[in-house]
Amino acid sequence: NGIVLPGGADWQSLRVGDGNTQVYARYTLRHEDGTLVSVVNIGVRRGPAEVLAKLAAGEHVDPSLYYFRASPQFDVQPGPHGWLMENTFVCVGKRWPQSVELDIYQVL
Numbered sequence: 001n002g003i004v005l006p007g008g009a010d011w012q013s014l015r016v017g018d019g020n021t022q023v024y025a026r027y028t029l030r031h032e033d034g035t036l037v038s039v040v041n042i043g044v045r046r047g048p049a050e051v052l053a054k055l056a057a058g059e060h061v062d063p064s065l066y067y068f069r070a071s072p073q074f075d076v077q078p079g080p081h082g083w084l085m086e087n088t089f090v091c092v093g094k095r096w097p098q099s100v101e102l103d104i105y106q107v108l
Helices: 049-056 082-086
Strands: 002-004 009-014 021-031 036-046 067-075 088-096 099-107
Touching: 021 067, 036 049, 036 088, 067 082, 067 099
Parallel strands: none
Antiparallel strands: 002 021, 009 021, 021 036, 036 067, 067 088, 088 099
């Protein structure tokens, strides 16, 4: 558990023709124990044109109506969170009108 610190950024590239979005995000998390974790998260968001239009308009859209997946990579100093750099993760994204929610899973 932790918080996203100010200063991160994300870039979204909308592909012409199919409306799919390539997502690239960089941010830093501060774990509840104070450890800083740098994150690079690259993924894709796609779905039917009418659903993507609602997302672009800032509307509330049921996440089951579109595909939003990414592969976060973590950089952290050696210590109790070092395992983050020794594993592969995938995340399922949910785009809300005022935020993005990511459920991150370790690939076993």
